[in-house]
Amino acid sequence: MLKHKHLDHQFVRHMPDKLSPGILYISMEYATASHLCCCGCGEEVVTPFAPAQWKMTFDGDAVSLHPSVGNWLLKCRSHYVLREGRVVDAGSWSDAEIAAGILRDGRARAEMFDPPARMVAHAPAPANASTQKRSAWARFTAWLSGR
Template sequence: MMRHKRLDHRFVEHIPERLEPGILYVSMEYATSAHSCCCGCGEEVVAPFTPTDWKMTFDGETVSLRPSIGNWTLKCRSHYVIDRGKVIKAGPWSDEQVEAERRRDRAAKAHFYGQTPQVGLPAGPARLQEKPSFWRHLWTRIFGRL
């Protein structure tokens, strides 16, 4: 059961050290969001905005995040969608589903950031040496190499 059925958004430059429950902190400066887990366990949940991670939509009044938030590394293993500020509980995933999604996510990141061809797609011609994209630069500054 979700303790928080709604998240009010707060646009900030920096995510605060202490997250207030029921608030979705959004930093456009750092292209990320953070909130206290909606199940009420108090764990911090971070959702970075990148072409291979989450997308944030602001409609002038509310914020939505896609895809769902799956807290598979937390003890609570909560899973929910944030849609126009509402928290909608999503079904649990098996360990096999979580691992399959992790593999898909790693392949999508590797493909997007030019590390290796995505599984199931032809390799194609070698890339010309080009300046790294903004997202690749941001990714390597935050997380290092894939």
Template sequence: MIRHKRLEHRFVDHIPERLGAGVLYLSMEYATSAHSCCCGCGEEVVTPFTPTDWKMTFDGETISLHPSIGNWTLKCRSHYLIDRGKVVEAGPWSDEQVESERSRDRAAKARFYGQSPTVEPSAQPAPPKATPGFWRRLWSHISGRF
């Protein structure tokens, strides 16, 4: 259930240690925003602005954040949109939906940053042993004779 139906925005240099309820703090220097969870649980919600995370739109009067904010790691598991300062409750997601979105997000980051998707260390094959080049093998052979 969403307790805060609107968020007042404040542009700040630094996100304050204590977040006021119903306030969306935006730091352009750090390309991030933070607010107290809109369900009223009091947990801090941070949304970084990056090409693969959230986008912020300021129309001169109101703020919108896209995509939605899914607080899946919080006890409340709230899910909502911030659209022109209004908080719009979105439906709950199953654990499978959350994991699917996390996988999609990892793949998007890997594509954007030019990396292969992260693989658990135990699942990574051992790197092949480098075969010494011709000249190193020849030198080893010659130097081993003397």
């Protein structure tokens, strides 16, 4: 049972030392959000923004997070979705579903940072690839912007 049915959002540069219940703190600078678990257990939940983790959308009024927030490692094991500020219960998962989800998420993160050779081998080469050498930072920022 979820205690909080709505999360207000607050854009911050750094996360506060003490989080308040019912508030989703968002740091665009550090590409992450944090809040106290919506079940009311008081545990801090961190959702980093990345292609293989969470995506945050802000429509000028409310915030959504995708995919769902599954607090599998917390005692409460709560599972919910944040959709336009509303907290929607996403139901319990079995131990097998949790294990499969953790494995899938780990694979997605690993592929994000170290794509399989089959994906890299078939990727088209940039126009002047033979003369163009980019720094790791340039490659990372290009990856973030989807270029």
